[in-house]
Amino acid sequence: MGQGLWRVARNQQLQQESYSEQGYLTREQSRRMAASNISNTNHRKQVQGGIDIYHLLKDLANDELLWQGLCKSTWGHCSIYNRNPPLGFSFRKLYMQLDEGSLTFNANPDEGVNYFMSKGILDDSPKEIAKFIFCTRTLNWKKLRIYLDERRDVLDDLVTLHNFRNQFLPNALREFFRHIHAPEERGEYLETLITKFSHRFCACNPDLMRELGLSPDAVYVLCYSLILLSIDLSSPHVKNKMSKREFIRNTRRAAQNISEDFVGHLYDNIYLIGHVAA
Helix, strand or coil: HHHHHHHHHHHHHHHHHHCCCCCCHHHHHHHHHHCCCHHHHHHHHHHHHCCCCCHHHHHHCCHHHHHHHHHHHEECCCCCHCCCCCCCCCCHHHHHHHHHHHHHHHCCHHHHHCCCCCCCCCCCCCHHHHHHHCCCCCCCHHHHHHHHHCCCHHHHHHHCCCCCCCCCCHHHHHHHHHHHHCCCCCHHHHHHHHHHHHHHHHHHHHHHHHCCCCCCCHHHHHHHHHHHHHHHHCCCCCCCCCCHHHHHHHHHHHCCCCHHHHHHHHHHHHHHHHCCCC
C-alpha cells in the first residue's frame, strides 16, 4: 500500500510539473498522456467490476493520517515529530524527503545525515541521530557500520538505547548485533563494540552480575568466546567442531570465576539457535 501511494503521489507531482510553465512536455505529449490515463482508468474500472481503484488511491494519497502512519512506521523517530510543524508541512512531503534521505544515506552516510538536517528532519545531535538509526530499518547495514565506526559519539548513544535487562547473554548479543552489525574481520572496531556491549549488559543486569560474580571484563571474555564458538560451529570449513567440554574448559581458563553450568548453557544456546553475529 505504501509503495502504491508513493507512486500515485509521485505521478501527481510529475504531471503537475509537466503542465507548469517550465515543464518539459509539449502540449501534444500532454494530450497523449491524458488520453492514455483515461484509457487506463477505464480499463481499471472494467477489471475491478466498476470500482475506480485509481481515484480511490488518489484520494488515499491525500490522506494526511495515512501518510503520518507510513512515516512513523518506517522511520520511528525523527526530531521533526516532536516540534510544531512549520507552515505548509505535510506528512506526504515528509515521506518523500525521508525516502530520499534514506537513499542518499545508503550511498553516502554523511551526505544522508546532512540532508536530513538541511530539511529540518533531524537535529544536529548525536543522541537524535542515534535514536533515528535505532528506530529505522531502511538504512544499509554496511554503510551504517562505516558511519558508526567514524562517529563514535553516535555509537555511544546508540548503545545506551538498548535494554538487555533479564536477557540471556547470547540472546542479548544477537539483539545488539542486529542493530549494530559486527565487522567482517577482527580488529579495533569489533573490540570496541564488545567492550561497549559488555558495560551496557552489566549496567542493565546489576543483580545478575553480583549473583554470578561477573564484571564487564568477564562478560567481554564470554562474548569473544561466544563469537569464536559461533564461527567454529557454523563454518563448513571447520571439520572438527569444538565440543561442549572443550568450550567449558577453554572459557573457564580465561574467566576462572564463571560456573561450569553457566558456561555449558552458553554452549547449548549457540549449538541450538546459531551464530550470535550472523
